[in-house]
Amino acid sequence: MPELPFPLPADDRTLSPHTGYTRAHWEAAADGLLHAALRYATPGQALIDLPGPPSRSGVRSDGLEGFARTFLLAAFRAVGASGKNQHGILERYTAGIARGTRTPGRGDAESWPVIGHHGAQGQPMVESASVALGLRLTAPWTWEALPPDAQDRTEEWLRGALRHQPAPNNWYLFPLTVAGFLDDVGRGDAETARAIERGLGLLEGWYQGQGWYSDGDGRSFDHYNGWALHMYPLLHAHLAGDAELLDRLGPRLRTFLEGFSLLFDADGAPIHHGRSLTYRFAAGASVALGALTGHTPLAPGATRRLLSGALRHFLDRGALSEDGVLSLGWYGPHAATLQRYSGPGSPYWASKGFLALLLPPDHPVWTATEEAAPAEGPDRALALPAAGFLVQTTGRDGLVRLHNHGSYKLRPWEAEHPPADPLYARLAYSTRTGPTSADNTPDNHIAIEERGVRSARLRIHPLAAGPDWLASSHTPAFPDGGPRAPSLRIDSLTLVRGRLEVRVHRTVGVPAGTRIHHSGWAVALSPGAPAESEEGAEIRLDGGEVTGQLLGLHGWETATAVRAPRGTAYGPWALVPELTGTVGEDPSGTLFVALASLTGEPAPAPLTDLATTEVNGLTVTVRLRDGQGVVVDFGADDAPTVTEAGP
Numbered sequence: 001m002p003e004l005p006f007p008l009p010a011d012d013r014t015l016s017p018h019t020g021y022t023r024a025h026w027e028a029a030a031d032g033l034l035h036a037a038l039r040y041a042t043p044g045q046a047l048i049d050l051p052g053p054p055s056r057s058g059v060r061s062d063g064l065e066g067f068a069r070t071f072l073l074a075a076f077r078a079v080g081a082s083g084k085n086q087h088g089i090l091e092r093y094t095a096g097i098a099r100g101t102r103t104p105g106r107g108d109a110e111s112w113p114v115i116g117h118h119g120a121q122g123q124p125m126v127e128s129a130s131v132a133l134g135l136r137l138t139a140p141w142t143w144e145a146l147p148p149d150a151q152d153r154t155e156e157w158l159r160g161a162l163r164h165q166p167a168p169n170n171w172y173l174f175p176l177t178v179a180g181f182l183d184d185v186g187r188g189d190a191e192t193a194r195a196i197e198r199g200l201g202l203l204e205g206w207y208q209g210q211g212w213y214s215d216g217d218g219r220s221f222d223h224y225n226g227w228a229l230h231m232y233p234l235l236h237a238h239l240a241g242d243a244e245l246l247d248r249l250g251p252r253l254r255t256f257l258e259g260f261s262l263l264f265d266a267d268g269a270p271i272h273h274g275r276s277l278t279y280r281f282a283a284g285a286s287v288a289l290g291a292l293t294g295h296t297p298l299a300p301g302a303t304r305r306l307l308s309g310a311l312r313h314f315l316d317r318g319a320l321s322e323d324g325v326l327s328l329g330w331y332g333p334h335a336a337t338l339q340r341y342s343g344p345g346s347p348y349w350a351s352k353g354f355l356a357l358l359l360p361p362d363h364p365v366w367t368a369t370e371e372a373a374p375a376e377g378p379d380r381a382l383a384l385p386a387a388g389f390l391v392q393t394t395g396r397d398g399l400v401r402l403h404n405h406g407s408y409k410l411r412p413w414e415a416e417h418p419p420a421d422p423l424y425a426r427l428a429y430s431t432r433t434g435p436t437s438a439d440n441t442p443d444n445h446i447a448i449e450e451r452g453v454r455s456a457r458l459r460i461h462p463l464a465a466g467p468d469w470l471a472s473s474h475t476p477a478f479p480d481g482g483p484r485a486p487s488l489r490i491d492s493l494t495l496v497r498g499r500l501e502v503r504v505h506r507t508v509g510v511p512a513g514t515r516i517h518h519s520g521w522a523v524a525l526s527p528g529a530p531a532e533s534e535e536g537a538e539i540r541l542d543g544g545e546v547t548g549q550l551l552g553l554h555g556w557e558t559a560t561a562v563r564a565p566r567g568t569a570y571g572p573w574a575l576v577p578e579l580t581g582t583v584g585e586d587p588s589g590t591l592f593v594a595l596a597s598l599t600g601e602p603a604p605a606p607l608t609d610l611a612t613t614e615v616n617g618l619t620v621t622v623r624l625r626d627g628q629g630v631v632v633d634f635g636a637d638d639a640p641t642v643t644e645a646g647p
Contacts, residue, residue, distance in 0.1 A: 004315060005324035006032030016370040019268070021308035023357075023366040029311060030077040030354055034089055036324030037070045037348065045092045046100030046110040048345065052328055055343030057123040060113050066345030067096055068127035068134070073351035075134035080357030083141055094142045097131070101153040115160030118167040123341065128161040129174035129232065130351075132181035136239060137358075143185055155187055162195045168411070169216030170224050172199045173232035180236040196236075200245070203233055209386035211256025219460070221387040221407040222274025222424070226260060226286030227352050235355075238293050250295035257290050258297050259384050261306060261374045262391050265431035266398020268309030272569060273402055273429035275409070275421075277337050278328055278346060280319060281310040281353035288356035291365050300364035301371035307356050309373060326350060330569035336422070336437040337569050375400050381468035381496045388462045390470040392496040397600030399546070400431040403494040403501070405472035406462040416477040418456035425457045427492065428501070428521070430598055432546045434568035436522050436576060441562040443522035443576045446490055446505050448583070449515040453482045457490075464639040469495035471640050473508075485509075491589075493632060493640050495622075500610065501596040502622050506589045506634045514583040520550030521598045522564055524571025538607050539577035548598050550577035551607040553622070554615050555592035557581050586617075591634065593620050621645050 008028045011020025041048050047063030048070060054062055071093045078090055100112035115124040135143045135154075146154065161178045176199030179192035206213045206229070213229040214220055230253050237245035263271040270283035284307045290296030291303050298306070317331040326347035327333045338346075359365050374380075375393040382391040388406010393399070409424040410416065420442075422435035427444040429435070436443050447454040455476030463471040471493040475486060489508040494501055507516065523541040537559035538551040552559055556579040564574040584590040593615070595607045614621045618635035622645075629645030 002316075002318045004032070005036065005320060005322060008032075016304070016308060018305050018370050018372065019308040019312050021312055023361055025308070026311070026354065026357060027077065027080070029315065030073055030357065032324055033326070034070060034074055034077070036320075037066065038089070038092065039323070040066065040325075041092065041096070042110055044099035044110040045096035046112065047096075050325055050344035052344035055123070055346065056340045057121075057343065061121075061123045061127075062343035062345055064100070064112050064124055064127050065343055066348065067093075067100070068130035069345055069348035069351055071134040072130040073348065073354055075137040076351065076354040076357045078141065079137050080359075080361075090138060090141050091145075093134070094145050097135075097142070097154055098146055098150040101150065101157045104157050112157065115157070115164055117165040118171060122164070122167065125161045125164060125166060125171065125174050128158055129177040132158055132178040133235070136181040136184050139185060155182065158182065159191070162191050167216075169220070170228040170232075172202050173228060175199060177232050177236060180240060184239065200233060203229065207252065210259065210384050211252050211254075212384065212387040216411065218408075218411050219388065219406055220409050220424070221389070223270070223276065223279070223283055224274070225256065227279065227282045227349070230256060230286045231289055231352065231355070234289060234293060234295075246293060246295075250293055253286065253290055253293070254295040254297055257287065259382055259389075259391060260286065261298055261302070262380060262382060262393055263400055263402065263431070264306050264309060264373055264375060265400050266373060266376045267431075268311075268313030269431040270310055271400060271402050271429055271431055272330070272434045273404070274407075274423055275339050276342075276346075276349070277330060277423070277569070278342060279349040279352070280314045280326075280330070280347065282350045283353070284310045285352035285355050288353070288359070291363070292355070292358055299371055300368040302373065303365050304368070305370045305373050307353070308370070311353060330434070334569045336566065337434075373398070379498050383465045383467060383470055385462060385465040385470065388460065388470065388472065390468075390494055390496065392501070394499050394599065399598065399600045401496075401501075401598060402429045403470060403496070404428065404460070405470040405492065405494065406460055408458060408460045410459050416456075416458040416475070418458065418477050418479045420456040420458050420477075427457075427494065427503070430521070432570065432600065433521050433523065433548070433598065434570050436564040436568060436574060437566040440564040440566050441519065441576050441578065443519050443564075445517075445519050446492060447517050448476050448488070448490070448507070448510055449517065450478065450483045450485070453478055454517060463491065464641070466642050468497065469493060469642050491634060491640065493642075495630060495632070495642060497624060497628060499597050499599045499601070499604070500607075500624065502611075502630070502632075503594045503596055504620060504632050504634075504640075505592045506618065506640075507583050507592075508589045510583045510590070512583055512585045516581050516583055516592065518556070518579045518592065518594055519562070520577040520594075520596045521546075521548035522568055522574045522576045523548040524568055524574045527565075527573045529575065537579075540606070541575050541577060543571075546598055546600050547604050548577060549596065549604065549607050550579065551595045551611075552579045552581070553593040553595055553611065553613040554620065555581045555590065556594065589618060589634065591615055591618060591620055593622070
């Protein structure tokens with residue numbers, strides 16, 4: 001455990017028996033993060049030029065990003081302290097706003113870049129939302145302290161977000177947030193009303209049910225659902241006192257948290273899935289928002305358990321550099337976690353996790369005794385067909401897995417063009433493993449091989465769902481120069497019981513003799529670490545903290561462990577278990593069945609001892625050691641069915 005570059009109070013294991021963290025720890029962490037970042041402010045305080053490689057938007061935009069995102073943290077801290085200005089920090093941000101908006105777009109050392117269209121100087125639009133929200137929260141101490149001409153300049157700069165084209169996703173909530181602030185300080189008009197109406201209208205079209213919004217058109221579901229699509233409009237409704245909007249959006253947040261609260265490990269980690277994971281404990285923003293607005297299914301002590309668990313998880317695991325700056329990565333620096341838009345200031349969207357400081361010190365979230373996290377309870381299997389997710393938790397180790405049968409990063413109008421994004425295309429994700437990089441063998445993947453090239457899984461079509469299983473299909477896609485085979489299809493089903501995952505795949509239209517590959521969990525190991533192969537061709541990878549296992553039950557011919565030398569976010573080197581088989585002659589398709597496991601339990605039993613399989617055509621019966629049995633039938637129609645097996 002690395003030593004933190006700033007002090008925190010001693011653990012309080014009476015009030016917080018699980019994490020030791022109290023509100024005082026959150027305040028100290030906020031102060032430490034702010035002081036570390038502000039060391040890199042320009043002389044006029046308008047930009048915060050944090051060290052690191054620039055994003056594709058350039059150094060000037062990155063400096064604005066560093067300013068805006070830490071300003072949001074300063075705002076949460078100040079409101080939580082009832083306006084008490086810690087160390088004059090708000091004066092520094094107020095001075096920075098006045099200086100940055102003096103001559104926007106000018107090439108001097110302090111002027112902010114102007115807000116442009118997405119794809120053409122668009123990144124400042126993202127940062128305008130943090131500036132506007134920070135000003136809205138701290139208006140008595142920042143906005144009202146600005147001279148009238150500085151207020152006018154700030155308004156004009158912010159209105160650039162209302163007059164330019166956002167990206168076709170959560171970006172439409174940035175103009176909404178800007179407009180909400182302008183309305184709040186008496187500068188609203190028809191332009192701000194249109195921005196709010198437009199954002200809320202698009203939000204309705206993106207709502208898919210069970211508390212999940214797609215991030216724009218299509219089926220992109222990830223952490224943006226919590227830290228953007230719920231956060232911005234619902235926080236706007238709360239600050240505006242808009243009871244009608246709260247009544248419409250609040251129940252969705254409550255429903256979302258019923259499932260999302262399961263996606264935090266007992267060790268505090270959020271699920272490692274989707275883009276922008278370098279925002280880390282921002283994953284808790286929706287949890288805090290539920291408590292703030294009263295739309296949460298969680299008890300106050302469970303709310304703080306999730307929030308503090310996530311914050312402590314990253315502080316304890318090296319997310320900060322030696323001088324206290326959040327690094328570009330997951331624990332320490334990790335390039336594969338990042339996107340092209342990631343710059344040195346990007347990690348400070350983690351500030352959203354500090355939204356909890358808007359809750360007053362006497363709020364039950366801060367005063368109640370900490371309770372166990374939902375993932376620390378009984379084993380759970382929760383299907384979320386709206387997003388195409390199957391959540392699997394095991395109470396003995398507190399580990400969480402997310403099986404993906406419906407979320408992908410493609411717009412409806414975009415072609416399927418490999419390579420697939422590892423953060424979306426895999427069959428499963430967890431709180432203790434990360435996907436391998438696009439340069440290495442993919443983990444948790446199913447692929448056919450043509451002309452020596454393996455297929456990608458891009459657009460995922462949900463097929464069917466049950467209480468503890470989900471199924472989907474995809475058309476195998478090949479890189480440029482590879483085969484074009486739109487008539488081919490792979491259907492996939494995951495069923496979970498305890499720590500076990502029954503994985504069934506059916507090939508449709510794939511020529512006989514085609515090679516097919518299926519991989520399991522990537523486990524971070526030391527280079528040269530052996531993979532144990534048990535009887536029946538089980539591959540076992542013991543990474544110390546987790547053990548990954550994969551066993552071919554039907555259709556698979558060989559099993560091996562493949563090196564992933566670029567590692568994962570959990571270690572610089574990893575192994576991936578892989579099964580290989582051959583497609584059969586039956587024109588109705590070939591079934592392939594595997595049993596997988598990822599567990600933190602010590603010395604887990606071999607999978608060969610836990611299941612038997614019988615296959616009849618396109619029907620497979622899997623019987624588990626404890627007597628449970630299921631029948632998976634792919635033969636009835638295009639959607640599989642799952643029933644309990646008889647004695």
